Amino acid sequence: MHVIAAVEMSRLGIARGDRSLFQDLDARLEAGQAVALTGANGAGKTSLLRALAGFIRPAEGTVRFTDAAGAEIEAETARRRIHLLGHLDGLRPGARVRDELAFHAAWLGGGAAEAAVERLSLEPLLELEVRKLSAGQRRRVALARLVAAPRPLWLLDEPGAPLDARWRGVLAELIAEHTAAGGLALIATHEPAHGLARTLELSV
Amino acid sequence: MSALTQLIRREITGAWQGGGGPLMACGFLACAAVLPPLASDAGPGALVEAALPITWLALALASLLSLERLFERDLDDGSLDLLSLGPAPLEAVVLIKALAHFLANGAPLALAAPVCAVSLGAPAGAAPMILLAALIAGLGFTLTGTLGAALALGARRGGLLIAVTVLPLLIPPLIFGAAATAQAAGGGDFGPALILLIAYTLFALALTPLAGAAAVRAAQG
Structure with a gap:
């Protein structure tokens, strides 16, 4: 079990089509850290998260994942250790919340579906179809797979956007618990980065 | 292993329920098979001659239905990303999606095909061979169609694009399948045609997971 203990980006550059989003990004993310990823609209926050998850090939530079002993983890293996939560919640509109949760828990390799239901108060939503949920409720169902x-x-793309103040608080708690247990998190956000120790700024 | 079982279950229920499951496909098959006789004023004798060709044409067209939703839906709601971050390689995901689509569409169509052909006038004795050939060809149709759906991912008017790109690729199984059933109906040797049909489907089985996964990755980038 190679647990990711550090992510290192060196001279990383990402281009979409002919347009270069950013170049020469050097950054390091270590176990126990939650880093806010900031930048203007279109600066490349989403693209950076997708590149780290292996969906976009960087135009230049490298991304290295290493375990606690400093040994490199292959990108394909690292992908199985990553949660990517983007603008889309990854929930099928026609499916019941209960079925989606069960699938996510099994597919992403966890057995803690009940704990997640309790943590995010999803009990009243379990029998509903995803299409009947509000944006905030859908996001809570999506967050449940992190638990x-x-x-x-964790690579989170504006995870708090559809949430109300109470659930943003819970989200901050989840992130704090995750890092306290040795996890890593990179969180694209436009909000003042409360509770996040460091900020990684993408400038155009 | 349980993760793969869960994926298979998810895909089958999705293909079965998501509007346009087996009933829709079989309904389309019936409609498509009924139209040519109505459009022709040739006598019943000509209809008997045309029973097998009409059935095969209807089968090929019906197998294109709902291919568009195979990946497009998962791309639109973000679950395709999730499927890529799971324990199985994307190639396995593509294959499982194709097989689930076959179970929900191709297999029911293959069951309906002998009924369709015999009611148009094909000899009842040919029904078992029609079922067998339609099952093998249906798997080939689905696999080729899955590849087309993956390649068309993200394109506008994807459904039309899939039909235009996939239909020509369905010509070989159409020829082999129709030949095998025609030989069986006429009491001839259906072996060579059936073997070629199996060869086509095996080729699609080998190609689709690899090429389909590559196409999906390109669409996700």
Whole structure:
């Protein structure tokens, strides 16, 4: 079990089509750290998160994942240790919340679905179809997989956007618990980065 | 292992329920098979001759239905990303999606095909061979169609694009399948045609997971 203990980006550059989003990004993310990823609209926050998760090939530079002993983890293996929560919640509109949760927990490798339901107060929503949920409720169902299937690296793309103040608080708690247990988190956000120790700024 | 079982269950229920499951496909098959006789004023004798060709044409067209939703839906709601971060390689995900689509569409169509052909006038004795050939060809149709759906991912008017790109690729199984059933109906040797049909489907089985996964990755980038 190679748990990701550090992510290192060196001279990383990402381009979409002919347009270069950013270049020469050097950054290091270590176990126990939650880092806010900031930058203007279109600066490349989402693209950076997707590149770290292996969906976008960087135009230049490298991303290295290493375990606690400093040994490199292959990108394909690292992908199985990553949670990527983007703008889309990854929930099928026609499916019941209960079925989606069960699938996510099994597919992403966790057995803690019940703990996740309790943590995010999803009990009253379980029998509903996803299409009937509000945006905030859908996001809570999506966040449940972070709890249900423990993975060391969280890549979150504006996770709090559809949430109300109470659930943003819970989200901050989840992130704090995750890092306290040795996890890593990179969180794209436009909000003042409360509770996040460091900030990684993408400038255009 | 349980993760893969869960994926299979998810895909089958998705294909079965998501509007346009087996009933829709079989309904389309019936409609498509009924139209040519109505459009022709040739006598019943000509209809008997045309029973097998019409059935095969209807089968090929019906197998294109709902291919568009195979990946497009998962791309639109973000679950395709999740499927890529799971324990199984994307190649396995593509194969499982294709097989689930076959179970929900191709297999029911293959069951309906002998009924369709015999009611148009094909000899009842040919029904078992029609079922067998339609099952093998249906798997080939689905696998090729899955590849087309993966390649068309993210394109506008994807459904039309899939039909235009996939239909020409369905010509070989159409020829082999129709030949095998025609030989069986006429009491001839259906072996060579059936073997070629099996070869096509095996080729699609080998190609689709690899090429389909590559196409999906390109669409996610």
